[in-house]
Amino acid sequence: MPSAQTLLDNNLLFVVDSFGCSKQNTGALAFTAKNEAVKKAGNLFIANMVDSSKTHEQRKPSADTFLPLSRVRTIMKSSMDTGLITNEVLFLMTKCTELFVQHLAREAYTASSAIQKSDTLKYEHLSQLVNKSKNLEFLLQIVPEKIRVHEFQEMLRLNRSNANASDDDDDETGTESESEDE
Amino acid sequence: MVERIEDLNLPNAVIARLIKEALPEGSNVSKEARAAIAKAASVFAIFITSSSTALAHKQNHRTITAKDILQTLNELDFESFVPSLTQDLEVYRKMVRDKKESKAKKDSSAGDAIASSSSAATAAENEDAN
Numbered sequence A: 001m002p003s004a005q006t007l008l009d010n011n012l013l014f015v016v017d018s019f020g021c022s023k024q025n026t027g028a029l030a031f032t033a034k035n036e037a038v039k040k041a042g043n044l045f046i047a048n049m050v051d052s053s054k055t056h057e058q059r060k061p062s063a064d065t066f067l068p069l070s071r072v073r074t075i076m077k078s079s080m081d082t083g084l085i086t087n088e089v090l091f092l093m094t095k096c097t098e099l100f101v102q103h104l105a106r107e108a109y110t111a112s113s114a115i116q117k118s119d120t121l122k123y124e125h126l127s128q129l130v131n132k133s134k135n136l137e138f139l140l141q142i143v144p145e146k147i148r149v150h151e152f153q154e155m156l157r158l159n160r161s162n163a164n165a166s167d168d169d170d171d172e173t174g175t176e177s178e179s180e181d182e
Numbered sequence B: 001m002v003e004r005i006e007d008l009n010l011p012n013a014v015i016a017r018l019i020k021e022a023l024p025e026g027s028n029v030s031k032e033a034r035a036a037i038a039k040a041a042s043v044f045a046i047f048i049t050s051s052s053t054a055l056a057h058k059q060n061h062r063t064i065t066a067k068d069i070l071q072t073l074n075e076l077d078f079e080s081f082v083p084s085l086t087q088d089l090e091v092y093r094k095m096v097r098d099k100k101e102s103k104a105k106k107d108s109s110a111g112d113a114i115a116s117s118s119s120a121a122t123a124a125e126n127e128d129a130n
Helices: A001-024 A029-052 A071-080 A087-115 A123-132 A134-139 A148-167 A171-181 B014-023 B031-058 B068-076 B080-112 B112-127
Strands: none
Touching: A001 A087, A029 A148, A071 B031, A087 A123, A087 B014, A087 B031, A123 B031, A123 B080, A134 B031, A171 B014, B014 B031, B031 B068, B068 B080
8 A cells, every 4th residue: 555655646746746837826835735635635535445445345334225126026026935025125135135246256256366367257267166165056057167069079978878888787777767657 | 926037137237336346446357257147146136035935934934034034144154244234234224214213204294194104014014024
């Protein structure tokens, strides 16, 4: 942060300098007053910057939601026999979903930047995260890992040969289970 | 009931903004990643709702409460969400209470019976949730 502070101060001085040049005849007193005001604004700006960087860890609690409540209600209703949805529950779920979106994005991004230097969050980062996180197991079918066509064909072939092998091994049990199914 | 499957999608622009807020400045998000996150968010909401509903039913409650959701989050390894959600909930409850009070004041002067009864109903709901 100190580097940012000095950088900003220099910029401010520069701004104030150019400002002072054009209004040199208004007097030194007015100039210093302006200088102070601009400096104060700069400090405020820095404070805000620090604040926004802090929100990653400690965000301000608020009663505002970004996602549309009506849409979240529709989503909740689509789940089986949900009874009445109170406004409070709806609010909580909306907030919760927002947190989840940010959690997912942040986790995937930090995991990816640890491996390779890239500033773009890609699908692969998400699928990798889902694959290795226990609490994201429910997303395995939603965000599956991508595989190449020839890899898939290889898998298919392996599967088929495996199935054939097992068929050869216990052909009788196979037909037995089939007849049981019928 | 849902008529079209698109009705379950969350708005793209809002999702994009939320992601942008979470990532450091200057980072990008691929279109595919954004779509996947949006889809995941919908599924997450459904997942948490049905889990909370199951939890409420186990306790012989027909409607889910805020407590059910928080407990579900704890059980499903999302306990990191609970502290900030609890704070948000406090702020929300305070807001509802303030709104109710100011409305009650207005109603007593204007005598709007319908509005006051509906606000009383939501208040009762919230107390029940507590």
